[in-house]
Amino acid sequence: MTEASTMIAVKDLRKSIRNGPRTVDILKGISFTVPHGQFVAIMGSSGSGKSTLLGLLAGLDTPSSGEVRLNGTAISYLPEDKLAKVRGKTVGFVFQSYQLVPTLTALENVLLPYELNAEDASGHEGLQRARELLASVGLSDRLDHYPVQLSGGEQQRVALARAFILRPPIVLADEPTGNLDTTNGAHVLELLLHLNRTLGTTLVLVTHDPVLAGYADRRIVLRDGAVISDAVQEPVSFTVAE
């Protein structure tokens, strides 16, 4: 693996928070690198530090110490607005609870990162791509629906489309199927893997579901804020159960 092909580099990452008089160490010095195009599953029980790690990878929070590099850029200590721009262009997000903007329609939600980050925000390209993406996740008839008018599975598919609109090199997903039933979960996962493979995106997925983790190229397991195992694996091939 060459340095140039490294998409994510994490070096001695630590995070502690103050809770009254106590200091709680959530992450205790984590280091790993993820090459371009790899699908990494991060596993661990509740409270192991998975979500905190994901948040730090995305620059959603500042580490207590250590460093995160995305596509060669050290992001951890960038000023707020600069960080927002790097994040917008480099990272796509899929959250367990969808996190759509409730006052925007499905189409507008997908278009939002484009409007915020694309160089040519006024062009029709974004709109067309948003429509295509929504069509590819099977929602071409739901373009003008608001989040409350969509089912959970549909909302997560909108979130997927949104994550991919800027063709980000990295997609981070936090329990993307956690709130969905089996069928909807499988559909969302299929779409995620499809987009990951066709677009060559680096995918980091946080889950506590071993089945879901089985589809990944590599599995990192956390316990009490430390990596207890990090192994490359042969991914299970994915089929949607009808």
Added chain:
Amino acid sequence: MASLSLRSAVKIASRELRFSRGKFFFVVLSVAIGVAALTGVRGFSSSFRAALLDRARSIMAADLSARMFQQPTPEEQKGLDAIAAESVEMTPVTEMLSMASSARTLDPLLVSLKAVDPTLYPFYGEVQLQPAGSLRDVLKNDTVVVADDLLVRLHLNLGDSLKIGNRIFRIAAVVVNEPDRLSGNFAAGPRVFISREGLDASGLLAPGSHAGQRYLFKVPKPKDGTPISEKAVANLKERLEKLLPESQVIDYRETNPALTQGLDRATSLLSLMSLVALVLGAVGVAMAMRAHLEQRLDTIAIMKSLGAGSTEIIRIYLLQTLLLGLIGGILGVVCGALVQMAFPYFLGRLLGVPTAVHLQLRTVLTGLGAGILTTLLFTLPPLLDIRSVRPILILRRAVDESADPFLTALRKKLKDNLSQIAAIVLILTGLAAIATTLSDSATVGKVFSVGLVTVLAVLLAACALLLAGLRRFLAKTRLRLPSAVRHGLANLYRPGNPSAALLAAVGLGVMQILSVFLIQKAVVHELHLSSAPNLPNVFLIDITSKEIAGVEKLLKLQPSVTAAPELLPIVSSRIVAIDGVPATRATLKNFPRRMLRSISLTSFTAPPEGTTITEGAWWSAQEAKPEVAIAQRQAERLGVHVGSKVTFAAQDSEIVATVVALIKSDGQHTFSRAEFILPPKVLNGLPVVWYGGVHSDPSRVGELQRALYRSFPTVTVINVAQALETVRSVVIQITYVIQFLAAFSVFAGIVILASAVAGTRYRRVREVVVLKTLGATRVRIATVFSIEFAVLGLVAGIVGVTFANIVARVLLGRMSIPFHLPWIWDALALIATALATVATGWAASFRVLGQKPLEVLREE
């Protein structure tokens, strides 16, 4: 670098407005009520003031009057002509004493002649005649109009002839009341109106004759139909004072102290009410916007995680704020205009003043501008908070608490919040600027701005302290407290609960409402005193020492006299020297030198009724040393102060009196004539005449005049009952309007505060749901909330009431009105605040209580 287009920002902003109409309703309501109160109160009070000032003008018959003691010099005449050339109308009124006699009996009688040009006089108001008619029609070159006491004394009737000088005039009418009665000469003898031509023809106005001349001036009305500005009058006054240094120039506001004070106090109070309306609206907006932005934290975090910068997000919410300010502002201006139109309708019966309401563009723009500006100013801190929203919120709702020592934490907090502090400074400066622009009274503007800054700072500190104290109490006692109480109190400290901000907002609101109420009460009380129905309205002059006992007895026996007579001994004197400098060389300020030759000394053992000491101290009852108490106004003109020595002429000797006190009279009593008071023993043995004042039923003054004339024909009676009734009615109108507007302000304030409290209900939804899921009943939840709201209300009430008393005390002090601690009102306000907070909290949370947990949990 790419950023969110304005169109997209507007889209997101307006979409949110549409989606959360309920939440924004409170924001718009707060702005609208604030602006409506501001526009309504301000607009109406300016119309009302214009109407009142018009009536005040009619009490002087002009905008300005200049009393001259000699004919104008050619230089002065040139200046007067120049003024007349600028469309300022001008008419002379000549007043002089003369003998008049019945053409039949030739019995002579000393009368006071008043020569006017009936085509111009009076500029304002009208001369009431009996039989009814206009002065212009009845006062001709060969007629006179006389006071009824002349008819009594000379046994004449209407239509009879009266000889004045070397001409015979026909008595055409009886004068009942004239506009400038209070500013005219209170000379001896019945009044006789004569035309200027008539006076010239009588041959009385020979060079050297003792005539007093007054010039009346009328400032031209602006062409746009707006009332004559007070500035235009003040400018002309300044010019006249410079042009005629030996004359006494007064404007229409100075004719009667009750009127002047009434107008000044009304102006101050109305200004205060406008400002209070403004700040209350702003408080409502700030609370509602804060609650709204807190609701939006998730959306903000999502947008940040998608690459939006703080600036772009702030832009969205700034647009939203502007839009809300604009909607609220427009709505407020419309309501304000309606209120302004409705006021005269409601007050019509009470007032009887035709209040011309014209919606001024300036008032509308001020209202709108103030609405948008205060909304923006007050949303600035929550808007700036957007910068500190961390996108990690989406993943983890951990509250990172600080465990640093207090001072370190405080320093850190101050450093982190530099822009917030700058925003607060900006808000206060902005508000002070608005207040100063809006306020018609500079005093109120200044006190208000300084007060607001101090009060806000102290309020926040007091609230924080009280909350900290309560927390300590809770920590010590919590396990012994019933669980509902414990939970209710603990709610005050729930993370993200803006208890201190809400406390400060409610505290500020209570303070403002109660201040308006207390000041209004005190002002109205004072106005009632100054328009009391028992103040003297008939004056008696030239009562000799021999007659005084008899006059007093007669007055007490008269059924038309409703109050004890006020009697004042007068010793005629002149000022010989001031601090050893001969009077002829003394430096005087607006004091005609010839007046030094004719002053009245009087004596009292204690300050007479209606007189207050402004500087120095009164003498003891037994004092025999030559000491003098001088009216402050005269002291300023003469350039004397406590400790100065003034030499008075007393028959063949001189009295060198030390000034021991400066006094101020309320202008409502006969004693107000006493401007140089000495201890009785000092004036002992000097010739005295008495001056008296008595209150008589205005419709029965004639009766009193006849009775006095029968027993004491040499005593002159001056009847100002009608003129004083006019003043009294104007002052009473002022009190009605003040009370009405204060009630309106208080009501608007309560609605705004209620909406601020209600605005916090969205915060509670999640909590209610969790509690319900855990099995809490509605009663239990309502109890917990009631305790929380009651404590909030009580704490805010304590702080608000305390500050209201301080503010009222300071402002009333500035208006020279005594302040008495209103225990009962304070207690009532405290209880009412707690009750109102609980009631509002309940009313607002009612729907929240009924919410199905699943609805909310699904949205999570």
